[in-house]
Amino acid sequence: MKDNRRFCLDLKESELSCWCKEKGFPSYRAGQISKWLASGVIDTAKMTNIPNNIKLALENDFIMKGMTVIHKFVSQIDGTVKFVYLLHDGNIIETVVMRYKTGLSVCISSQAGCKMGCTFCASAHAGFGKSLTAGEMFGQVILSQREMGEKIRSVVVMGIGEPFDNYKNLMDFFEIITDPDGFGLGARHITVSTCGLVPRIKEFTALKSQINLAISLHAPNDELRRELMPVPAHYTVRELIDACRDYVKATGRRITFEYSLFDEVNDTLACADELAALLRGLNCHINLIAANEFDGSPYKRCRPKRIDVFRKALAARGLNATLRREMGSDIMAACGQLRRGLESEEKE
Numbered sequence: 001m002k003d004n005r006r007f008c009l010d011l012k013e014s015e016l017s018c019w020c021k022e023k024g025f026p027s028y029r030a031g032q033i034s035k036w037l038a039s040g041v042i043d044t045a046k047m048t049n050i051p052n053n054i055k056l057a058l059e060n061d062f063i064m065k066g067m068t069v070i071h072k073f074v075s076q077i078d079g080t081v082k083f084v085y086l087l088h089d090g091n092i093i094e095t096v097v098m099r100y101k102t103g104l105s106v107c108i109s110s111q112a113g114c115k116m117g118c119t120f121c122a123s124a125h126a127g128f129g130k131s132l133t134a135g136e137m138f139g140q141v142i143l144s145q146r147e148m149g150e151k152i153r154s155v156v157v158m159g160i161g162e163p164f165d166n167y168k169n170l171m172d173f174f175e176i177i178t179d180p181d182g183f184g185l186g187a188r189h190i191t192v193s194t195c196g197l198v199p200r201i202k203e204f205t206a207l208k209s210q211i212n213l214a215i216s217l218h219a220p221n222d223e224l225r226r227e228l229m230p231v232p233a234h235y236t237v238r239e240l241i242d243a244c245r246d247y248v249k250a251t252g253r254r255i256t257f258e259y260s261l262f263d264e265v266n267d268t269l270a271c272a273d274e275l276a277a278l279l280r281g282l283n284c285h286i287n288l289i290a291a292n293e294f295d296g297s298p299y300k301r302c303r304p305k306r307i308d309v310f311r312k313a314l315a316a317r318g319l320n321a322t323l324r325r326e327m328g329s330d331i332m333a334a335c336g337q338l339r340r341g342l343e344s345e346e347k348e
């Protein structure tokens, strides 16, 4: 039977205040509960200053716990940590914590699975579970922070799922994470990556937010993009880049393009030419990614020599491109690889 109770991390302090009032509990209890939740404590047993009758009422009315670390993998190469969370409804999501000079950065999932069907992506092959609530996105940040015992300094919404396919909850999550009375993360320390849902990019542009925007482009023309990204390619490359130009104009911010390289697919000099023509004059940066292979993937990882030639070709054509440092390659840290592995293990 479907559980209609709300997940505790989706509750705002004002809602907890109303709840306390309804239940006849003193109003200051709302602040105490909120404090526990904001520090990543979602198990009432650990809320040491909350009396038992209130703990029982919380468990009765809301989904407490509801998000548990079921696996933790630590890279022996660079210390990257991957957490696998089990949600109260049985969905599994992945969260990756990376260490940079500026501190810890967390890459969160926005959905359990993805509907976008990109042919090179493990998440697309693992099927779609659901869109995550704002609390489930926030939970990945604060529970990971608690597990790491260290403050998270930046958040990237680039894990499993297409964030702009879960737009409303994503915006609620941004509100929670940037709340100066709560987690208080600066907008410039957040990046959202979309596969290019043009109407949502336009909506996001209208907000004039300081949150960084990245676009998973991966192909410089419609034909290749349809092959690699069938659902996002519903919008033409021209429509997508026009929306990006509008974004840069409206916000004054640089935009990032993610470009995963597949051997002899999108790493040719002809592709470099097309990309240069497409992005001419746009304030952008290109993140080249040596794409990972997974079982059943139709594409091969690009050879280092070809990556180097492609990067130099872009530079020679005036484009600002760097190769993204690979993190946690020994723990399948790339999006969706592990969830897919775990789900197929469960089916065996």
Ligand code: SF4
Pocket: 114, 115, 116, 117, 118, 121, 122, 123, 124, 159, 160, 161, 162, 195, 216, 335
């Ligand atoms: S690449 Fe991103 S948008 Fe495409 S299927 Fe994977 S998670 Fe979804």
